[in-house]
Each structure stands twice: as C-alpha cells, then as structure tokens.
Amino acid sequence: MARPAAKKLETSTTLLEAAKKVLRQSGYAGLSTRDVAAAAGVPLSQIHYHFGSKQGLLLALFEYLNGQLLDRQDALYGDKSLSIAEQWDKACDYLDEDIGSGYVRVLQELSAAGWSDPEVAKVVRDAIKGWIDLIAEVARRAERELGGLGPFSAEEVAALVGSAFIGSESHYLLGLERRGVPVRQALRRFGDLIRIAESKSSKR
Known part of the structure; x- marks a missing residue:
C-alpha cells in the first residue's frame, strides 16, 4: 500500500501530466481545471488540494516541464561526441x-503575467536564469575550442542567445513566420556560422 506522501506525489504528477495533455489540446487560454481533473481521472477538488488554483497548477506545470527540458538540454550539451554546431542544430x-x-506558449504567457505578478515573475525568472547559465557553459566550451568569442564574454553570448531564442518564440507565436519573417530559419543559419568557425579552428 502506497504511503500518504508517495500517494500525494503520484497524484500530483498524474495531474501535471494531464495538464500537459490538455494544454496541447486546448492551449493556454482553453485549459480548465475541470478538464485537467477529468483527464487525470480524479475529483476537481484534488487540483485545489495540490495546487490551490489554476494559476498554482500552471506555475507547477511550468516548473515541471522546465525541469524536464533542462535535463534534456544538460544531456545534449554534455554529449562531447557532438560538435557545438551539431548541438546548436539539435x-x-x-x-x-x-x-x-x-x-513555449506557457513560457510566453507566464512571462507577460509576471509583469504584474511578482510570484509568477520569480518562477519565470528563475527558469530563464537556469537556461542562460547552461548556455554560458556551452559558450565557455566554444571559447576554449574556437580560440575566443571575439569581443564577447561567455556570459554576454549566453544573454544574447537566450534573448534570441525567447524573442524567436514570441515572434513565432505572433505569426510573423506566416508574414514572411524567417524566425526559426534564422536561428538555424547561425549554426552554419558556428560550423564555419569550427572549420577554421580545426585548420590552425
């Protein structure tokens, strides 16, 4: 028989996985706690018990998803069999x-909500800082392998790359790609610049 703490964690995880499913189907605006509870097969009261409110559920979902994605990126950038350009492509x-x-939709909407809600702002800020710290480590590797980053420090590169991805996400959601702005293609082209730098570095 599951212990109360283990059972609570299991129910919480089940609700987060259900919220992720409903989010994919209905989007941020269409996500309702009733639908999440139904998808999880638990009473609606369980959402209030575990998360307090819809906002509490969404913040917990964001932290849950962000943790999974950071683990994924850690594995990617820890794979030294891949060049930096190949890691960029991935x-x-x-x-x-x-x-x-x-x-991406949740991140962008929570970022906007964070402008007027300090609790939301802290969650999003901490998450983004985790990504930027990870990118800074990759930039330090690039600095060693490529013989420098020009006038930039690793921290400055990380800030620019983080801003480029978050900005691209925002522009994508606003529909700029459908209006001829090559948002994601431009990011991929930057990988080609890294390849050129790696090629020049290997010939030294």
Whole structure:
C-alpha cells in the first residue's frame, strides 16, 4: 500500500501530466481545471488540494516541464561526441518540439503575467536564469575550442542567445513566420556560422 506522501506525489504528477495533455489540446487560454481533473481521472477538488488554483497548477506545470527540458538540454550539451554546431542544430530541433508541446506558449504567457505578478515573475525568472547559465557553459566550451568569442564574454553570448531564442518564440507565436519573417530559419543559419568557425579552428 502506497504511503500518504508517495500517494500525494503520484497524484500530483498524474495531474501535471494531464495538464500537459490538455494544454496541447486546448492551449493556454482553453485549459480548465475541470478538464485537467477529468483527464487525470480524479475529483476537481484534488487540483485545489495540490495546487490551490489554476494559476498554482500552471506555475507547477511550468516548473515541471522546465525541469524536464533542462535535463534534456544538460544531456545534449554534455554529449562531447557532438560538435557545438551539431548541438546548436539539435537545440533548434528542440525549439520546434517545445512549440508543439505547448511549453513555449506557457513560457510566453507566464512571462507577460509576471509583469504584474511578482510570484509568477520569480518562477519565470528563475527558469530563464537556469537556461542562460547552461548556455554560458556551452559558450565557455566554444571559447576554449574556437580560440575566443571575439569581443564577447561567455556570459554576454549566453544573454544574447537566450534573448534570441525567447524573442524567436514570441515572434513565432505572433505569426510573423506566416508574414514572411524567417524566425526559426534564422536561428538555424547561425549554426552554419558556428560550423564555419569550427572549420577554421580545426585548420590552425
């Protein structure tokens, strides 16, 4: 028989997985706690018990998804069999996946909500800082392998790359790609610049 703490964690995880499913189907605006409870096969009261409110559920879902994605990126950038350009290519593939999963939509909407809600702002800020710290580690590797980053520090590169991806996500959701702005293709082209730099570095 499951212990109360284990049972509570199991129910919480079941609700988060159900919320992820409903998010994919209905989007952020269409996500309702009633639908999440139904998808999880538990009473609606369980959402209030575990998360307090719809906002509490969405914040917990964001942290849950973000943790999974950071683990995925850690594995990617820890794979030294891949060149930095190949890792960049894979990161662009992951962006496509994250748009499809609904994660990007949640991040962007919570970012906007964070402008007026300090609790939401802290959750989103901590998540983004985790991504930027991870990118900074990759930038330090690039600095070693390519013989420098020009006038930029690793931290400055990480800030720019993080802003480029978040900005691209925002522009994608606003529909700029449908208006001829090559949002994601531009990110992929940057991988070609990394390849050129790696090629020049290997010939030294």
